[in-house]
Amino acid sequence: MPQKDFAGDKKYYRVLKILNLLNEKGKVKIADLATEFDVTERSIQRDIERVNMTFGLEQSGKGEYSFAAGVSLKEMRLSGEQLSALIFMNEIFKGMGGAFSKSFDALFHRMTKSSPWESPYAIIMPRPGKGLDITRLIPDAETAVLERRKIRVDYVKNGILTNRILAPLKLLVDNGFYYLLAMGGKKGEYTKYRLDKIKSLELTPETFTPPANIAKAISDATSVWGAMPARDRKIVMRLKIGPSAADFFSKKEFFPLQKIIRKNPDGSILLESRLAQFMEAIPTILNWIPDIEVLEPEKLKTEIRSRVEQYLKKILP
Incomplete structure (x- = not known):
């Protein structure tokens, strides 16, 4: 192309x-x-x-x-x-x-x-590394979203260049990276594409109708992993947050649809959230260890334990 x-x-x-x-x-x-x-x-x-x-x-x-x-x-x-x-x-x-x-x-x-x-203000966030220049893609990507036009892209995934036809819904910014949220193959499914992995982007004359629930799907998300339809939020997650971290989690929504279900006498709190997939929670949980504990679901608890064990094997003699 x-x-x-x-x-x-x-x-x-x-x-x-x-x-x-x-x-x-x-x-x-x-x-x-x-x-x-x-x-x-x-x-x-x-x-x-x-x-x-x-x-x-x-x-x-x-x-x-x-x-x-x-x-x-x-x-x-x-x-x-x-x-x-x-x-x-x-x-x-x-x-x-x-x-x-x-x-x-x-x-x-x-x-x-x-x-x-x-200025008196400073924003701390990840900075772009060398070679991260997506300006060539932004204008046409924005046009496609605004005019609801399908696009043809060459996208690199796992080192393999693939050609795809996408219906772009929104441009997302998360943790310093730019993503294109789009509908691809299956109807009603959203997929994220990292913009810097799109090697070429071409507007097509074909238009599409965005799903009615896209605004809620994005507004409920706390990371790019969570831009999913509400119907996909079937995983109920419960966490215990230690006293030293409880104040942070009381004042900021780290997880989608987060709510405090109990405050304990020792200063710890119990949180509940609804996930579409574990990756909405895993990076944040790992970041807050040891001040956070997964209570349920059991599969998420096992996944966190496995990742910690893999790390310990690498650093311990």
Whole structure:
């Protein structure tokens, strides 16, 4: 499959360019932008809506937009919450690598007259390693999700290159990696695909109808492993959290549909959660050992014990 050129006419570049034009010229016209970027006016309208959601625009004429009164990148005053969100977005764009990261750095400087490090906020998350640049895939992947169009991808799994036709549902970010959640073979089943393992992506003219429950499937998840239909959450998990970790688990939802079912006099708590698969819980459980204990199901308890034993065999003489 031939590689495609993802130049400045793609979505994120367009949004950044529109912001610059608004700031420098005061207004933009949809028709002019469509001609400049060689895209439809409908595509530009979606770009305008993205800008409006974050910055605030007003229609100054037919198909013409400008910043709302008092809004300017030159004079923008960000609240603590807005600055925190902007810092988080900066880290997300870093994860994409390449031109997106550089473009957002420039935008951040223009909006705040500073670098991200000069702000009072810092987001700690895994950083992209060398060679992780997914900018060539993002624009068409986003188009496919928004326009509900199927895609043809070359995907590497276990070292083998395979060709697949997918119905993309959402782009997910989890632990510093980007995933494409999509429907593939069996109807109603969702599968995640790591974006950096997609070697090529091609839009097809064929459209599809997303499942009605996709929003709940994602909102219930606490990791990429949990983006599953609610009907698949058949595993009831119960955990005992030790006193030193109980405060963390009381104030943050580490597992899907997590709830505290008992608080013990010694400060420990019992948690209950509903899983679609064990991998929704295994990484977190291993991370919190020895302050966490699996009570049920028995199969999960056995799996955790097996992993710990395998590790101990490697390090013990």
